[in-house]
Amino acid sequence: MTAARVPKPGPELTGPVEDYLKAIYELERSGKPAETNAIAGLLAIAPASVSGMVRRLADQGLITHERYHGARLTTAGRRAALKTLRRHRVIESYLTSALGYSWDRVHDEAERLEHAASDELIDRMAAAIGEPETDPHGAPIPTREGTLQERPAVPLSSLDAGESARVERVNDDNPDRLRYLAELGIVPGAEVKVEAREPFEGPIALNVDDASRTIGPELASQILVAPISIKRPKPGR
Amino acid sequence: MTAARVPKPGPELTGPVEDYLKAIYELERSGKPAETNAIAGLLAIAPASVSGMVRRLADQGLITHERYHGARLTTAGRRAALKTLRRHRVIESYLTSALGYSWDRVHDEAERLEHAASDELIDRMAAAIGEPETDPHGAPIPTREGTLQERPAVPLSSLDAGESARVERVNDDNPDRLRYLAELGIVPGAEVKVEAREPFEGPIALNVDDASRTIGPELASQILVAPISIKRPKPGR
DNA sequence: GGGATAAGTTAGTCTAGCCTAACTTATGAT
DNA sequence: ATCATAAGTTAGGCTAGACTAACTTATCCC
Numbered sequence: 001m002t003a004a005r006v007p008k009p010g011p012e013l014t015g016p017v018e019d020y021l022k023a024i025y026e027l028e029r030s031g032k033p034a035e036t037n038a039i040a041g042l043l044a045i046a047p048a049s050v051s052g053m054v055r056r057l058a059d060q061g062l063i064t065h066e067r068y069h070g071a072r073l074t075t076a077g078r079r080a081a082l083k084t085l086r087r088h089r090v091i092e093s094y095l096t097s098a099l100g101y102s103w104d105r106v107h108d109e110a111e112r113l114e115h116a117a118s119d120e121l122i123d124r125m126a127a128a129i130g131e132p133e134t135d136p137h138g139a140p141i142p143t144r145e146g147t148l149q150e151r152p153a154v155p156l157s158s159l160d161a162g163e164s165a166r167v168e169r170v171n172d173d174n175p176d177r178l179r180y181l182a183e184l185g186i187v188p189g190a191e192v193k194v195e196a197r198e199p200f201e202g203p204i205a206l207n208v209d210d211a212s213r214t215i216g217p218e219l220a221s222q223i224l225v226a227p228i229s230i231k232r233p234k235p236g237r
Numbered sequence: 238m239t240a241a242r243v244p245k246p247g248p249e250l251t252g253p254v255e256d257y258l259k260a261i262y263e264l265e266r267s268g269k270p271a272e273t274n275a276i277a278g279l280l281a282i283a284p285a286s287v288s289g290m291v292r293r294l295a296d297q298g299l300i301t302h303e304r305y306h307g308a309r310l311t312t313a314g315r316r317a318a319l320k321t322l323r324r325h326r327v328i329e330s331y332l333t334s335a336l337g338y339s340w341d342r343v344h345d346e347a348e349r350l351e352h353a354a355s356d357e358l359i360d361r362m363a364a365a366i367g368e369p370e371t372d373p374h375g376a377p378i379p380t381r382e383g384t385l386q387e388r389p390a391v392p393l394s395s396l397d398a399g400e401s402a403r404v405e406r407v408n409d410d411n412p413d414r415l416r417y418l419a420e421l422g423i424v425p426g427a428e429v430k431v432e433a434r435e436p437f438e439g440p441i442a443l444n445v446d447d448a449s450r451t452i453g454p455e456l457a458s459q460i461l462v463a464p465i466s467i468k469r470p471k472p473g474r
Numbered sequence: 475g476g477g478a479t480a481a482g483t484t485a486g487t488c489t490a491g492c493c494t495a496a497c498t499t500a501t502g503a504t
Numbered sequence: 505a506t507c508a509t510a511a512g513t514t515a516g517g518c519t520a521g522a523c524t525a526a527c528t529t530a531t532c533c534c
Contacts, residue, residue: 116349
């Protein structure tokens with residue numbers, strides 16, 4: 001029945017530590033090291049707290065840190081980050097596929113469960129829903145072995161009028177935005193065509209599933225797409 | 238993607254606090270208040286630590302505590318304990334019914350997840366497996382409303398030779414024991430008949446599903462059963 | 475190249491939970 | 505009724521992880 005605290009098997013990282021590693025992984029995707037203020041922003045904590053934790057993470061060999069110049073994951077740190085990312089995304093996928101959650105409600109739940117679920121549970125969940133390759137928002141799920149392959153994609157905001165693209169992935173950090181995008185039919189896999197663009201950061205007219213939609217450039221920048229190479233109508237006789 | 242710590246909605250109890258409340262609930266089932274050492278034993282922590290936490294729980298109005306004489310849950314504390322117990326047992330049930338876990342492996346996983354899962358998740362899990370009334374070990378699952386009904390049961394060790402009973406529930410705190418019981422076919426719902434008993438705490442001979450089994454009294458005391466009222470062969474002429 | 479400003483760090487606190495060692499209260503056996 | 509032992513508590517410490525306030529380093533602009 002009631003029993004002693006059960007430690008999760010493995011390298012034993014705390015929830016907060018896993019969160020820091022995820023944040024640093026995320027920030028490092030741009031190529032630049034993760035800066036203190038940026039980490040603090042993502043985790044909604046004070047920069048001073050980050051300085052303290054960054055020192056501890058460096059002591060544990062999870063990151064390297066050059067004072068005043070940001071943090072980078074070590075191999076061990078990256079492995080841990082990808083493991084947590086896998087947990088998060090498998091959980092999100094499972095909640096939508098198996099338990100009827102809508103895509104705007106899975107993030108918070110996954111954010112808590114990812115620190116408590118065992119590897120076995122994650123693997124069973126993944127198996128139960130057919131080993132998906134991406135989460136409900138289109139983000140790739142790292143493999144059990146810790147590899148992750150990002151598919152090439154550009155922000156929808158970078159397309160010119162006339163271009164078509166397939167929605168690859170949407171930013172999942174705002175439930176309201178996700179709900180709105182779902183209303184518009186802008187979900188991973190959907191095909192969109194830029195009908196027109198207004199200058200000076202003006203609205204973007206889209207065709208999504210034969211419906212006309214207009215969105216702002218800020219929203220468009222949160223949508224990653226893979227341009228569809230135009231299939232020319234048979235190149236002449 | 239990565240985001241700030243997401244608090245679980247509600248009265249906001251920490252994991253350790255939920256564990257204390259569960260332990261006190263468990264110990265109080267005997268009718269006597271939960272003693273410091275007993276709580277410490279269940280949670281595998283030092284008695285001194287329990288003294289400290291007990292004071293805090295009393296301050297929060299979750300328990301009443303008379304110094305040197307044990308703790309009792311208040312109404313608020315009992316509500317919280319039952320909520321956690323519901324989480325735990327729904328998770329155990331879901332893991333076995335939906336994800337193929339064996340009954341000896343669900344406890345530890347549930348022990349961690351119960352502190353992270355939202356009420357909504359618990360309710361969805363329960364719905365997905367048909368709102369079970371008991372967990373895989375036969376323990377009753379508290380309702381969403383916080384009521385729990387224990388079915389009357391006695392330890393198998395209290396039966397006399399010749400008596401038959403249905404297995405109601407088994408103690409789940411030892412995976413090896415659970416595995417062994419499963420081998421013997423002693424699972425909730427199984428019917429057992431005491432064929433013979435040896436004196437002086439000797440072995441108990443059982444018939445389970447037409448197979449003969451012999452177990453010790455210690456093990457028998459961990460198995461709760463509901464005696465089957467003997468159906469007399471037609472009382473008539 | 476000298477400041478202004480932004481970014482980062484240090485110092486000092488706080489809380490939750492745990493620990494051990496030492497002390498106090500309760501209990502039960504003679 | 506006493507006193508040994510068991511049970512419980514207090515005192516004092518520790519760690520993780522957060523905070524604010526104050527200080528230091530980097531950067532960038534003129």
